[in-house]
Amino acid sequence: MTKEARFAFGKNWQAFLAELDEDRIDQAVISLQQSLGLETLDGKRFMDLGCGSGLFSLAAQRLGADVISIDYDRFSVACSEELRKRFGSKSQQWEIKEGSVLDDVLMQSLGYADIVYSWGVLHHTGAMNKAISMAAERTKPKGLFCLAIYNDQGGASRRWLQIKKIYNGIPPWFRFFWVLSVAGIYEFKFVLARLVRFRNPLPFRDWHAKRQDRGMSAWHDWVDWIGGLPFEVAKPEEIVVPLRQRGFVLENMKTVANGWGCNEFVFSKAQS
Secondary structure (H helix, E strand, O other), rough: OOOOOOOOOHHHHHHHHHHOOOHHHHHHHHHHHHHHHHOOOOOOOEEEEOOOOOOOHHHHHHHHEEEEEEEEEEEEHHHHHHHHHHHHOOOOOEEEEEEOOOOHHHHOOOOEEEEEEEEEHHHHOHHHHHHHHHHHHHHEEEEEEEEEEEEOOOHHHHHHHHHHHHHHHHHHHHHHHHHHHHHHHHHHHHHHHHHEEEEEEEOHHHHHHHHOOOOOHHHHHHHHHHHHOOOOOOOHHHHHHHHHHEEEEEEEEEEOOOOOOOOEEEEOOOOO
């Protein structure tokens, strides 16, 4: 059996770290507050599953949480450790571990958290439904489970899977040009769509919105999107219904309708 190609998420995050500044961190803090509907995380334990760059673990720490960060990718772990060193606070606990959300022993060793956070991660594990179940299990009663999962676009999602497979199958030196080509085609489509709506056709407003939304970089987001394997998708109801059956209550949902990107969910766990 051929092992599925896996995108080097951590290397992409290490490149992003070079651009990180206090303004991006502030935007991540605001984004986290808005996602969770909380102004502060004082006294709460925050579990970041698939922490990537560590940016939202840092945001949680700055909001007062004790943080545990997990990532399968050793480069992501190294990136998070560097971010903690450069920007973290010594007054709040922040533990970083290398490991998989699919590892039963590891996950049980983590205990439980008031907030389990996994934004745009569990669809990259190769076993999305199991990963969601394992992550949900770590949520304390009355705690929050926050996740974002790629929207199922039908045929378009299958085409994106092929684009991702091409990225991971070509020589590393050529991947920059593949991202540039694919992103260029879509950015041109966006230009035309803005023109039809009598908007400024240039993309800078949308790129700035990406930074304002989550403190992210448009370029590194494109690399993540075009290269990201494994890759699974789900319709909103395929996330909501199974979690409701496990005693979770949907507190907030932000969907992308029939478009690409992630549907975002915040669940609370009923008192057992």
